[in-house]
Amino acid sequence: MAKKDNVNNSITLPEQEFNFIKSDVHIPRMVPLQTLADESGISYKALWLMCKQNKIVHIKSGNKFLVNVDKFVEYLNTGEQESE
Template sequence: MAKKNITNNTNNLPEQEFNFIVSDVRIPRMVPLQTLADESGISYKALWQMCKQNKIVHIKSGNKFLVNVDKFIEFLNTGETEVEGNDGDNTA
C-alpha cells in the first residue's frame, strides 16, 4: 500500500502571511450566566430567560449557557439583538 503525502495548507503560506491571518481573528469573550449575573447585577434567572427567548447572543455548551459579553453590552445599550425577527407588529 502506497503512503499518501498529506500536507497542511498552512505550511505552504509564507510565515508573514500566516501571522497576518491569525492576527485578524478576534475571539469574542464568552462568559457563563453566573459570571455575567455577578458582573452586571442582572439576576441569573432573568439572564437564563433571555437566553431561552433568544434575546441575547449565546451558545449552549452541554447544559451551560455562554453569553457573548460584547453583544450583551450592545443589547443593554440599544435594547435590540443583532438579528431581529418579525414579531408581526407593523403599526405605523
C-alpha cells in the first residue's frame, strides 16, 4: 500500500511494490521508419505503405511513424494472415 510522506505531501511506494511494478514492465523498442529501413533493407516507401495500410504495429508522433521492432520482426516471420 502506498504511504503518504508528511514532509512534502507526496505519495511514495514501498521498495517491494516498486520492484514488482518495475519487473513486469516491458517497454517495446520503437524506431522511426528511416532507421527500420536502414536496419531491415526494406525501402522507406514500402514501410510507409505498410503503416498507412495498418499492416505493421506503429504509432504516429507528429508526422513521424514509429514502428514496434519486435512486432515488425514477428510480422516478417509470419507474413500476412488471410481473413475469411
